[in-house]
Amino acid sequence: MAHDPTTDPQKELYSLALFSEAPAAYLLLSSQGRVQEANAAACALLGHGAGALRGRPFARLLTPDTQGTFSWLLGQAAGAAARVQAEGQVLHADGTVLDVLLSLGAQQPGGAPGPLRLILTDITPYKQAHRSLLDLTASQEERLQAGSTRLRATQQELEGVVTVVMQQLQLPLARAMNYLSLTRRALGDGIPEEVARPLLQSERAVQQIVALTGSVGGYLQMRRMRLALRRVDLGRVLGEVLKGLQPSFADRHVHVTHDPLPTVQGDSQALAVMLGEYLSNALKYTRTREIARIHVRVRETESEYHIGVEDNGAGFNMRQKDRLFQLFGRLHPSRSYEGTGIGLVTVRRLCERFGGRVWAEGKPDQGATFWFAWPKSPVILE
Incomplete structure (x- = not known):
């Protein structure tokens, strides 16, 4: 088939228009990572004109922590059939740090060697939301830990109070039991029913209180075990x-x-x-x-x-x-x-x-x- 020379310039113009007017931020990079071209969206994202970006190492537009990530992307993209991605941070012309997704790959995968195409996606709002969520989670964990600490302190204080009450009850309960026993012996065997019944009920009530204090003491001892x-x-x-x-x-x-x-x-x-x-x-x-x-x-x-x-x-x-x-x-x-x-x-x-x-x-x-x-x-x- 005969080659139609008029189609190649038209394709180039069409591709250039798509590149320049695309809503996504595109940059063409050399294999060394220098900017060859940037579209309008990329210029707006970075705060630099296309002329100021051409020939500039793209790594200089990145935060120090991201420069190593970008070097890794360059090495991976050189021989990769698909695009490689990583998160990082770029520096806007006014000094603002933006969180971005870096997507790097050949302009025409599987074709002849040529410039690399870098797509920048601004993910700053998502990262800020994520950091806010992490901060909120950390704050809630701190409040929960503080609440748990206060609850343990309250429980220990309550257990201490109950323990002291149990100890303080021992002497009056022992006196009550002794008094009831002495009263029963003093009255002898011929105690009238109207006296014997309430006396026996009182003794049983005191015995129940003694048993209860012993059980509560055992329960508290178990909790501290x-x-x-x-x-x-x-x-x-x-x-x-x-x-x-x-x-x-x-x-x-x-x-x-x-x-x-x-x-x-x-x-x-x-x-x-x-x-x-x-x-x-x-x-x-x-x-x-x-x-x-x-x-x-x-x-x-x-x-x-x-x-x-x-x-x-x-x-x-x-x-x-x-x-x-x-x-x-x-x-x-x-x-x-x-x-x-x-x-x-x-x-x-x-x-x-x-x-x-x-x-x-x-x-x-x-x-x-x-x-x-x-x-x-x-x-x-x-």
């Missing part, structure tokens, strides 16, 4: 707990059995408290049984050990199970079964500090099983 992760043989822990509970077995027929117990990662003191509370709970609610049967169950999943203490005691209605692990969440009247409603809360709190959980299953008058799920890879949470 320093925990550590190490290998713990649950069989050994169970044996130690049962030794401590021997006085509760007096004058009773109690059979305690257990599945083979695993060795876990945990804190022996915390696990002893948890098993002790569950076993004490089982002993309490099997008191009316001629033979109390308590069995420690073990189930294993891929990520957890499920440890359950099963008994043949009073049981409970599953519709009320959510109250069991709440503070003072008793399901049975104190006149039937003593207790303060804090022991199971202690178990829940300790278990949750290791990333575990607790629950219970039961039926009225058919016994109950209290479970805790212990992670195989626990993490101590505060």
